[in-house]
Amino acid sequence: MPEICGNAPGRPQNRQQSTLESEEWNPWEGDEKNEQQHRFKTSLQILNKSTKGKTDLSVQIWGKAAIGLYLWEHIFEGLLDPSDVTAQWREGKSIVGRTQYSFITGPAVIPGYFSVDVNNVVLILNGREKAKIFYATQWLLYAQNLVQIQKLQHLAVVLLGNEHCDNEWINPFLKRNGGFVELLFIIYDSPWINDVDVFQWPLGVATYRNFPVVEASWSMLHDERPYLCNFLGTIYENSSRQALMNILKKDGNDKLCWVSAREHWQPQETNESLKNYQDALLQSDLTLCPVGVNTECYRIYEACSYGSIPVVEDVMTAGNCGNTSVHHSAPLQLFKSMGAPFIFIKNWKELPAVLEKEKTIILQEKIERRKMLLQWYQHFKTELKMKFTNILESSFLMNNKS
Numbered sequence: 001m002p003e004i005c006g007n008a009p010g011r012p013q014n015r016q017q018s019t020l021e022s023e024e025w026n027p028w029e030g031d032e033k034n035e036q037q038h039r040f041k042t043s044l045q046i047l048n049k050s051t052k053g054k055t056d057l058s059v060q061i062w063g064k065a066a067i068g069l070y071l072w073e074h075i076f077e078g079l080l081d082p083s084d085v086t087a088q089w090r091e092g093k094s095i096v097g098r099t100q101y102s103f104i105t106g107p108a109v110i111p112g113y114f115s116v117d118v119n120n121v122v123l124i125l126n127g128r129e130k131a132k133i134f135y136a137t138q139w140l141l142y143a144q145n146l147v148q149i150q151k152l153q154h155l156a157v158v159l160l161g162n163e164h165c166d167n168e169w170i171n172p173f174l175k176r177n178g179g180f181v182e183l184l185f186i187i188y189d190s191p192w193i194n195d196v197d198v199f200q201w202p203l204g205v206a207t208y209r210n211f212p213v214v215e216a217s218w219s220m221l222h223d224e225r226p227y228l229c230n231f232l233g234t235i236y237e238n239s240s241r242q243a244l245m246n247i248l249k250k251d252g253n254d255k256l257c258w259v260s261a262r263e264h265w266q267p268q269e270t271n272e273s274l275k276n277y278q279d280a281l282l283q284s285d286l287t288l289c290p291v292g293v294n295t296e297c298y299r300i301y302e303a304c305s306y307g308s309i310p311v312v313e314d315v316m317t318a319g320n321c322g323n324t325s326v327h328h329s330a331p332l333q334l335f336k337s338m339g340a341p342f343i344f345i346k347n348w349k350e351l352p353a354v355l356e357k358e359k360t361i362i363l364q365e366k367i368e369r370r371k372m373l374l375q376w377y378q379h380f381k382t383e384l385k386m387k388f389t390n391i392l393e394s395s396f397l398m399n400n401k402s
Contacts, residue, residue, distance in 0.1 A: 054098075055095060055098055055100045056098040056397060057099040057100070057120065057392070058100045058101075058119070058120060059101050059120045059122060059392060060103075060118040060121050061102070062104060062121060062124065063103060063104065063109070063124045064105070064125055064126070065124050065125050066126075066206075066207045066208035067126070067158065067160045067187065067204060068105055068124035069207035070207050072105075073207070074205065074213055074381060075204075075381045075385050076094050076096065076103075076385060077213075078093075078101075078103060088106050088107050088108035090106045091103060096386075096389045097386070097389045097393060098397075099389050099392065101389075111138060111142035112142065118152075120152075120155075120392075121152055121155050121156075122155075122157070122158060122392070123156070123157050124158045125139060125158070125159050127159050127161055127169065128162055128163065129162070136159075136170075137169070140173050140181070143155050144173070147180045153400070154396045154399060155181055156185065156392060157170070157181050157185070158185040158186075158201055159186045159187065159201075160187050160203075161187050161188050162188075163292075163293040163294040164293070164294075164318065164321065165191065165320040165321035166320060167186065170184070176197060182396075183197055183198075183391060183395055184197065184198045185199050185201040186198060186201060187202065187296070188200075188203070188296055188321050189295075189296070189330045189331050189334075190321065191322070193333075200333060200334045201384075202380075203297070203298060203301065204298070204301050205298055205301045206302070209274065210274055211298070211302055214305040214306060216307070216374050220282065221307065221367060221370050222367055224363055225282075225283050225366075226283050227256065227257055227258045227280070227285070228253065228284070228286065228355055228358055229253075229257040229286040229288050229311070229355065229358075230257055230258040230284035231244065231245075231257065231261070231288040232258070232261075232277055232280055233261065233299070234262055235262070240348060241290045244290050244348045244351070247352065253351075253352070257284070257288075258280040258283065258284055260280075277302075278306070281302060281303055281308045282306045282308070285308065285309065285358060285361075286308060286354075286355075286358060287299060287302075287309065287310050288311050288351075289312045289313060290313045290348070291313045292317075293317060294319075294321065295313065295314070295317050295321075295331040295332055296331065304376075304380075307373055307374050309341070309342065309373060310342045311343045311345060311351070312332065312344050312345070313345060313346075313348065314331065314346055315346060338379075338380055338383065340380075341376050
């Protein structure tokens with residue numbers, strides 16, 4: 001079963017098709033009056049319209065962290081060739097707005113061992129801990145050399161930051177500090193986020209553990225789900241997760257929920273444990289999302305993928321994240337700013353009341369709520385895709401002219 005805030009290498013990809021019979025199915029059909037649906041459709045129309053005609057910019061994305069697969073497969077909805085996750089070199093292409101994107105990933109993508117024939121690059125890196133930072137720094141020094149010899153014109157970085165938001169190591173590389181990294185998209189509620197040259201980026205699902213792209217099905221939306229809630233994960237001593245387990249057991253709600261706890265984190269996923277976890281999400285109305293090292297966890301995104309409402313522990317974790325003087329809604333600023341339809345709680349003592357209320361909700365209401373969550377999550381990804389490409393276009397094209 002997947003750990004939610006762990007880190008491990010990986011380059012998996014698989015797309016889970018879940019359609020009703022062989023027909024293409026729209027879970028929101030007949031719900032045209034819904035304002036969110038209208039906004040979502042408008043976003044798609046703008047995207048589709050903007051992809052026609054001439055492209056002004058070519059950008060290559062170098063995926064050297066598993067989060068790159070979330071960007072490419074989940075947000076850009078791009079494919080990779082070959083589809084074999086063990087391939088040494090995998091690539092894909094997509095046009096968004098005025099930009100043509102290419103994406104490369106795999107063990108064969110090594111500094112100096114592939115030809116660089118683009119002017120603009122987005123480098124996706126893992127800076128979570130010391131060994132990863134060393135590896136990421138080698139890539140940045142390689143990119144710096146390419147900029148100096150004018151092989152590269154513009155560089156942006158998407159960074160899986162440290163869970164305590166200790167990312168000082170990348171500071172000297174930023175353009176504002178005399179470096180060459182023009183834009184930084186960073187995961188977690190970093191106090192650096194200013195929406196000028198540093199932007200927040202989502203953690204996404206655990207692609208390194210083979211979590212797939214999930215497509216909505218009729219049954220996902222309409223079926224009665226046998227479990228009230230789920231929690232599968234590691235219980236750390238003296239953590240809020242331990243408090244959560246005690247609260248579930250105290251009221252006997254652990255018998256109504258799919259609960260599977262362990263004492264030690266296991267980074268390796270098996271086909272069986274992944275299926276078990278996906279089944280738990282699909283068969284539960286709520287997914288309990290206690291904090292790990294950081295409040296933002298893979299589990300939140302994975303619950304959204306299956307239409308299971310995340311019940312999120314909305315508290316700041318230790319470290320330097322969450323600039324509350326700027327972002328009063330930290331933590332989880334990105335979700336809150338986009339109106340995530342989650343259940344936010346400050347303490348697991350609030351959970352029994354949430355579960356009691358849940359027992360009274362009829363299936364039709366649950367269907368509407370799932371519809372809203374799946375629709376919101378699709379809109380969330382579409383908005384991020386548009387924001388990402390708009391920022392790159394305005395920055396790289398403007399700098400070309402100047």
